[in-house]
Amino acid sequence: MTVENPRAQGVPPNMPDYELARRRFSWASARARLEGLPGGGLNIAHEAVDRHARGPLSDAVALRFLGKRRPQLELTYAELKRETDRFAGMLEGLGVGRGERVSALAGRIPELYIAALGTLKHGSVFCPLFSAFGPDPILQRLVLGDARALVTTVALYRRKVAELRDRLPRLEHVLLVGDRDEIAAIPEVKDLRALMDAAGAAREVASTAPGDMALLHFTSGTTGRPKGAVHVHEAVVAHRETARAALDLRPGDVFWCTADPGWVTGTSYGIIAPLALGVTSVVDEAELEIDRWYGILQDQRVTVWYTAPTALRMLMRAGAQVAREYDLGSLRFIASVGEPLNPAVVVWSREAFGVPAHDNWWQTETGGIMVANFRSMEVRPGSMGRPLPGIEAAVARRDEDGLPVLAPDGTLALIETPDEQGELVLAPGWPSMFRGYLGEEERYRRCFAGGWYLTGDLVRRDADGYFWFVGRGDDLIKSAGHLIGPFEVESVLLEHPAVAEAGVIGRPDPVAGEIVKAFVAIAPGGEEGEPLRRELLAFARRRLGSAVAPREIEFVASVPRNRSGKIMRRLIRARELGLPEGDVSTLEGG
Numbered sequence: 001m002t003v004e005n006p007r008a009q010g011v012p013p014n015m016p017d018y019e020l021a022r023r024r025f026s027w028a029s030a031r032a033r034l035e036g037l038p039g040g041g042l043n044i045a046h047e048a049v050d051r052h053a054r055g056p057l058s059d060a061v062a063l064r065f066l067g068k069r070r071p072q073l074e075l076t077y078a079e080l081k082r083e084t085d086r087f088a089g090m091l092e093g094l095g096v097g098r099g100e101r102v103s104a105l106a107g108r109i110p111e112l113y114i115a116a117l118g119t120l121k122h123g124s125v126f127c128p129l130f131s132a133f134g135p136d137p138i139l140q141r142l143v144l145g146d147a148r149a150l151v152t153t154v155a156l157y158r159r160k161v162a163e164l165r166d167r168l169p170r171l172e173h174v175l176l177v178g179d180r181d182e183i184a185a186i187p188e189v190k191d192l193r194a195l196m197d198a199a200g201a202a203r204e205v206a207s208t209a210p211g212d213m214a215l216l217h218f219t220s221g222t223t224g225r226p227k228g229a230v231h232v233h234e235a236v237v238a239h240r241e242t243a244r245a246a247l248d249l250r251p252g253d254v255f256w257c258t259a260d261p262g263w264v265t266g267t268s269y270g271i272i273a274p275l276a277l278g279v280t281s282v283v284d285e286a287e288l289e290i291d292r293w294y295g296i297l298q299d300q301r302v303t304v305w306y307t308a309p310t311a312l313r314m315l316m317r318a319g320a321q322v323a324r325e326y327d328l329g330s331l332r333f334i335a336s337v338g339e340p341l342n343p344a345v346v347v348w349s350r351e352a353f354g355v356p357a358h359d360n361w362w363q364t365e366t367g368g369i370m371v372a373n374f375r376s377m378e379v380r381p382g383s384m385g386r387p388l389p390g391i392e393a394a395v396a397r398r399d400e401d402g403l404p405v406l407a408p409d410g411t412l413a414l415i416e417t418p419d420e421q422g423e424l425v426l427a428p429g430w431p432s433m434f435r436g437y438l439g440e441e442e443r444y445r446r447c448f449a450g451g452w453y454l455t456g457d458l459v460r461r462d463a464d465g466y467f468w469f470v471g472r473g474d475d476l477i478k479s480a481g482h483l484i485g486p487f488e489v490e491s492v493l494l495e496h497p498a499v500a501e502a503g504v505i506g507r508p509d510p511v512a513g514e515i516v517k518a519f520v521a522i523a524p525g526g527e528e529g530e531p532l533r534r535e536l537l538a539f540a541r542r543r544l545g546s547a548v549a550p551r552e553i554e555f556v557a558s559v560p561r562n563r564s565g566k567i568m569r570r571l572i573r574a575r576e577l578g579l580p581e582g583d584v585s586t587l588e589g590g
């Protein structure tokens with residue numbers, strides 16, 4: 001059965017036949033759909049901006065910014081070219097070199113997007129930092145990234161960066177956005193706008209090669225210290241193709257990616273992919289607020305919406321009737337990434353929006369979407385879908401220690417039987433694959449075995465080729481001979497009306513090895529206590545069976561998440577066992 005939104009009638013999916021698209025696909029032909037630079041060069045900013053600025057889309061809106069307090073601001077492709085030309089010219093004037101890092105620490109304001117694309121145009125490397133980071137994580141990432149320049153705002157500079165300056169001798173230029181007089185009063189910084197104006201107009205895009213470093217992205221730090229993943233200019237081939245296939249994006253769309261460019265989603269799909277496809281992107285500076293979000297979907301006439309499970313869960317909690325108060329008739333496609341999407345949310349989304357939420361899977365290292373539920377395919381709630389055209393995915397066997405199992409000839413032992421769980425592995429070679437962890441060669445090398453990239457995530461594949469997320473390798477619970485993914489348990493607990501949040505870990509146990517323990521935050525109106533605890537234990541046992549259901553439940557005020565919304569189970573575990581908390585730089589509210 002094809003799930004079709006009645007509103008999308010007359011708009012056929014970009015990829016009507018998955019099998020056919022897979023068979024016909026080649027990265028070489030995907031690359032040929034880009035313009036490229038003379039002599040075989042490739043530059044993300046050229047494909048995202050200049051190409052359209054010189055063509056029929058020149059006056060189309062590229063980015064529409066919704067400010068927290070400011071009026072809406074639009075940049076057409078032609079205007080975005082002018083602005084990014086100036087930014088690139090400014091970097092040249094400052095003497096920032098090719099391949100050198102330009103970091104940005106700012107909310108979702110126009111200058112952040114201009115800085116990203118202007119940096120790429122200049123041939124330097126863009127490194128976004130999440131604006132809610134405190135001084136420590138900022139320092140750590142600026143040092144690791146060896147930043148030469150930083151773009152930030154007056155307020156963020158004063159609050160977080162000023163105190164770090166003497167520990168950042170390599171950071172030569174701090175470029176501020178804000179009031180001219182306020183900037184002039186800080187001696188050690190420069191006025192971004194004034195320098196851009198002085199840099200003047202049009203310039204050539206740097207003649208970058210496809211394999212030249214373009215982006216440095218830090219991972220979310222869910223499982224440990226964040227890693228700096230290196231991406232190159234040819235990643236744009238994958239950004240564009242995957243957005244076409246998995247997000248159904250096309251020119252004329254109004255696209256809203258709610259992720260912050262501080263995380264890879266907010267750059268790959270919040271900046272690059274929609275521009276490379278000539279789409280209009282809506283950028284909202286504010287954080288999630290239910291009425292504001294529905295208002296944006298309605299008033300901006302958003303056609304494709306890319307968001308995260310936490311956001312969808314919040315909207316779900318407010319109820320489908322809230323969604324119905326708005327005219328969401330333009331919405332053709334909803335996708336979600338970052339965490340497992342609970343089956344209940346997929347079902348709810350169909351009820352509230354008339355379109356199911358389509359889960360897709362990828363990570364900072366893969367640079368783009370790898371596995372997805374496509375518009376033309378039946379959605380199986382709870383599954384993350386099937387590999388994209390051009391992506392070969394398999395399930396690999398792991399040994400007791402979680403290491404890949406290699407045959408004597410060096411090949412990886414793959415699991416062919418349906419529904420058996422193992423590690424998700426990908427055949428290297430797609431254009432947005434990371435090319436290293438900055439300064440950590442050995443760690444990078446360990447991500448590959450037997451000719452495959454090891455994702456560190458555990459999955460199973462059903463008989464029809466759909467992949468199901470089981471858990472992160474590190475989070476898996478081994479209890480009395482069973483391997484249990486915490487997500488499955490959390491997902492069931494969340495279906496109980498009294499549960500607002502749930503985080504599940506394995507607690508060491510002399511008999512079972514580990515037992516499943518759940519940390520539960522209660523929904524408003526619920527009452528903590530023995531009766532509820534017993535009810536939840538029974539509820540979970542009924543749904544999951546006694547081998548998988550939690551043996552212990554502890555009530556907590558909230559479940560620790562990192563700033564990209566992921567549950568930090570390693571932190572729950574460390575707190576439970578009284579162990580050191582490790583790197584908490586990305587902890588929400590931390």
Ligand code: ATP
Pocket residue numbers: 219220221222223224225226227263336337338339340341359360361362363364365384455457469471472564566
């Ligand atoms: P770190 O690598 O620093 O521990 P992280 O893995 O959370 O942090 P990201 O690259 O932002 O950093 O996140 C990618 C991970 O998020 C994936 O490896 C996977 O564990 C999880 N993830 C992403 N999408 C999905 C999805 N659709 N379903 C389940 N898990 C997902």
Ligand code: MG
Pocket residue numbers: 219363
């Ligand atoms: Mg990771």
